[in-house]
Amino acid sequence: MAESETTVSLLSKEGALQPSESAEEFLPYFERLTEDDYRQFFTDMSVIRAFDVEATNLQRQGQLALWPPSIGQEGAQVGSARATRAQDHIFPAYREHAVAMIRGVDVLGIIELLRGHTHGGWNPAETNFHLYTLVIGSQTLHATGYAMGVNLDGACGTGNPDTDTAVLVYFGDGATSQGDVSEAFVFAASYQTPQVFFLQNNHWAISVPVSTQSRVPLYQRSRGFGVPSTQVDGNDVFASYAVTAKYLDDARSGRGPGFIEALTYRIGAHTTSDDPTKYRNSDDLAYWIERDPIARLEAYLRGLGADDAFFAGVREEATDFAADIRRRTLTLTSPSVDKMFDSVYSEPHPVLAEQKEWLERYEATYADPAAGGN
Amino acid sequence: MADLTTMPMAKALNAGLRKAMQDDRKVMLMGEDIGALGGVFRITEGLQAEFGRTRVLDTPLAESGIIGSAIGLAMRGYRPICEIQFDGFIYPGFDQITSQLAKMTNRHEGQVQMPVVIRVPYGGHIGAIEHHQESPEAYFAHTAGLRLVSPSTPNDAYWMIQEAVRSNDPVMFFEPKSRYWPKGEVDLAASAAPLHASRVVRSGTEVTVLAHGAMVSVLLQAAEVAAAEGTSIEVIDLRSLSPIDYGPILESVHKTGRLVVAQEAPGFVSIASEIAATVTERAFYSLQAPVLRVSGFDAPFPPAKLETLYLPDADRILDAVDRSLAY
Numbered sequence: 001m002a003e004s005e006t007t008v009s010l011l012s013k014e015g016a017l018q019p020s021e022s023a024e025e026f027l028p029y030f031e032r033l034t035e036d037d038y039r040q041f042f043t044d045m046s047v048i049r050a051f052d053v054e055a056t057n058l059q060r061q062g063q064l065a066l067w068p069p070s071i072g073q074e075g076a077q078v079g080s081a082r083a084t085r086a087q088d089h090i091f092p093a094y095r096e097h098a099v100a101m102i103r104g105v106d107v108l109g110i111i112e113l114l115r116g117h118t119h120g121g122w123n124p125a126e127t128n129f130h131l132y133t134l135v136i137g138s139q140t141l142h143a144t145g146y147a148m149g150v151n152l153d154g155a156c157g158t159g160n161p162d163t164d165t166a167v168l169v170y171f172g173d174g175a176t177s178q179g180d181v182s183e184a185f186v187f188a189a190s191y192q193t194p195q196v197f198f199l200q201n202n203h204w205a206i207s208v209p210v211s212t213q214s215r216v217p218l219y220q221r222s223r224g225f226g227v228p229s230t231q232v233d234g235n236d237v238f239a240s241y242a243v244t245a246k247y248l249d250d251a252r253s254g255r256g257p258g259f260i261e262a263l264t265y266r267i268g269a270h271t272t273s274d275d276p277t278k279y280r281n282s283d284d285l286a287y288w289i290e291r292d293p294i295a296r297l298e299a300y301l302r303g304l305g306a307d308d309a310f311f312a313g314v315r316e317e318a319t320d321f322a323a324d325i326r327r328r329t330l331t332l333t334s335p336s337v338d339k340m341f342d343s344v345y346s347e348p349h350p351v352l353a354e355q356k357e358w359l360e361r362y363e364a365t366y367a368d369p370a371a372g373g374n
Numbered sequence: 375m376a377d378l379t380t381m382p383m384a385k386a387l388n389a390g391l392r393k394a395m396q397d398d399r400k401v402m403l404m405g406e407d408i409g410a411l412g413g414v415f416r417i418t419e420g421l422q423a424e425f426g427r428t429r430v431l432d433t434p435l436a437e438s439g440i441i442g443s444a445i446g447l448a449m450r451g452y453r454p455i456c457e458i459q460f461d462g463f464i465y466p467g468f469d470q471i472t473s474q475l476a477k478m479t480n481r482h483e484g485q486v487q488m489p490v491v492i493r494v495p496y497g498g499h500i501g502a503i504e505h506h507q508e509s510p511e512a513y514f515a516h517t518a519g520l521r522l523v524s525p526s527t528p529n530d531a532y533w534m535i536q537e538a539v540r541s542n543d544p545v546m547f548f549e550p551k552s553r554y555w556p557k558g559e560v561d562l563a564a565s566a567a568p569l570h571a572s573r574v575v576r577s578g579t580e581v582t583v584l585a586h587g588a589m590v591s592v593l594l595q596a597a598e599v600a601a602a603e604g605t606s607i608e609v610i611d612l613r614s615l616s617p618i619d620y621g622p623i624l625e626s627v628h629k630t631g632r633l634v635v636a637q638e639a640p641g642f643v644s645i646a647s648e649i650a651a652t653v654t655e656r657a658f659y660s661l662q663a664p665v666l667r668v669s670g671f672d673a674p675f676p677p678a679k680l681e682t683l684y685l686p687d688a689d690r691i692l693d694a695v696d697r698s699l700a701y
Contacts, residue, residue: 119481120483120485123482123485124485124486125485130449135473135474138442140442141438141441141445141470142449143446144439144442144446145442145443145444145446146449147446148446149446149450149451152450153450179438180439180469183434183438183439183442184442187433339483343479343480343482343484344519345479345521345543346487346543347541350617351617
């Protein structure tokens with residue numbers, strides 16, 4: 001599913017600012033960005049790519065059970081995440097590492113999740129970035145329900161930019177085939193939720209190409225549900241920002257839900273357990289590597305006068321970030337057994353209390369008396 | 375002081391829901407046809423007119439959508455009460471119930487609560503078509519993170535629905551639809567009994583029989599017949615299916631030495647199986663006979679003309695009581 005004349009783009013693959021005709025209504029959102037913002041986007045993308053590489057290495061060295069890399073999708077993620085405001089709520093799938101970082105989540109939490117320390121990893125109340133959801137598409141309904149609650153609270157459409165709230169939900173091309181995503185569109189349209197559906201079409205649901213999920217471009221999917229949509233070049237961080245900013249503004253203003261399809265590509269494997277050489281060809285990969293979101297922004301920034309010192313500084317920041325993640329990963333200690341029992345319910349539960357106590361007594365029978373412990 | 379009034383369970387649930395909504399403005403109802411119509415069983419009758427269309431929400435016809443969006447509403451601080459129209463229609467929502475709702479608090483390590491109630495009219499004896507007479511409670515009892523209860527009387531229905539709404543955990547509230555219309559006494563001034571307590575509803579000495587929901591009235595009928603024949607049966611209303619309150623059950627079994635567990639659901643891997651196993655483990659030396667189960671058959675719920683053969687009746691209970699006494 002290649003881009004067409006309807007695809008919104010601002011930055012060409014060579015890094016030249018060449019807005020598509022379809023970009024016109026989104027230009028004001030791009031124009032409010034400064035060169036500092038461009039540099040921030042570049043740093044975000046570079047840091048999270050280093051994080052992804054480090055996490056993949058950690059998995060290969062036996063430190064993580066699994067890793068789902070986001071390499072190649074940084075433009076879509078950084079652009080959309082930078083368009084959110086503090087009060088907005090974000091419901092991710094499980095590959096939105098850049099979004100997590102930008103929202104202020106300590107991304108070591110993602111490492112803990114993939115290392116088997118937790119099913120969560122952070123407290124969404126601190127950043128409004130909700131937990132990863134591993135069942136494909138389920139989170140779209142949680143986001144829709146949350147947005148229904150925002151509506152009930154009267155927390156959108158008041159004209160107050162500091163409190164009007166939107167909900168942004170991420171999912172992938174595979175998820176569009178799930179019933180939950182269709183139901184989320186139905187509920188969102190019926191209740192006119194302040195919500196943006198953000199699809200990263202990375203072209204592969206593990207080994208199944210997007211052509212098996214849909215015979216028509218996916219951005220058209222929501223229109224039958226009454227949810228307006230736009231297709232954007234997801235490897236263009238500026239276009240991703242501008243389109244998301246407009247859709248979030250519309251949602252916060254009480255104009256109802258919208259849907260963005262960001263065309264991107266999963267440069268790496270689905271996860272470290274996957275082997276893309278079994279199902280996709282290198283021409284395809286080469287086509288998308290030419291459209292790398294980081295390389296094209298680097299070209300643009302150099303054109304604006306960014307010098308080697310800037311890029312060296314970003315590289316150093318990214319390397320330090322990754323090294324810090326490695327260092328902290330290796331100091332993680334095993335979770336307490338409390339984690340298994342204590343928060344299954346919010347209120348006391350006799351069965352779990354009994355089983356926890358039993359396990360403690362049972363484990364104690366294996367204690368080494370010679371060691372003096374219990 | 376007691377404030378007694380007589381009403382059917384359907385009205386008691388309606389009154390309980392109204393009270394819950396009056397007590398907490400975050401409580402809201404959502405489901406198919408629950409607004410102007412008042413639900414296919416009229417349990418929510420009049421509530422949309424009283425509380426408005428935003429607190430009593432007619433939803434699109436999509437069970438996963440209802441449960442999934444209720445999860446999001448709970449995250450935002452609401453306390454949604456979802457109505458599933460019929461027992462057999464719950465399965466499109468199964469994933470959102472078992473993989474999301476049930477696990478959400480655990481996934482958040484206690485930082486998020488899920489005060490969601492799912493009301494499920496369930497069970498047979500109403501002569502309905504396929505998917506309208508099932509007892510799916512065991513599927514959900516198997517899932518950690520859910521609480522399951524089922525009232526058998528109007529008074530319990532009135533109080534238990536309010537307690538379920540007050541719970542900060544997800545509660546599946548199974549309503550025995552064949553008991554919606556028989557009237558009973560409701561004490562509007564009482565204080566609520568603990569949600570997860572089982573209860574002896576008829577004292578006896580020779581055999582303990584227990585059940586939940588509509589089957590409790592069948593047990594009482596059987597106990598009456600047995601009493602006339604000189605056999606003393608103790609009847610326990612389970613009330614809570616997860617967790618199960620074993621205290622009164624074990625106390626009764628220690629006294630009678632015999633236990634018969636009845637249910638409308640198929641017997642294989644069921645609530646009755648679980649109770650039989652646990653009571654055998656914990657009261658082995660008190661038992662004079664194996665714990666016997668009286669269940670629906672392990673066949674799909676049959677066409678309605680056959681339902682009286684499928685569902686345990688007082689005679690099948692008494693047959694099991696006789697078999698227990700014969701050991």
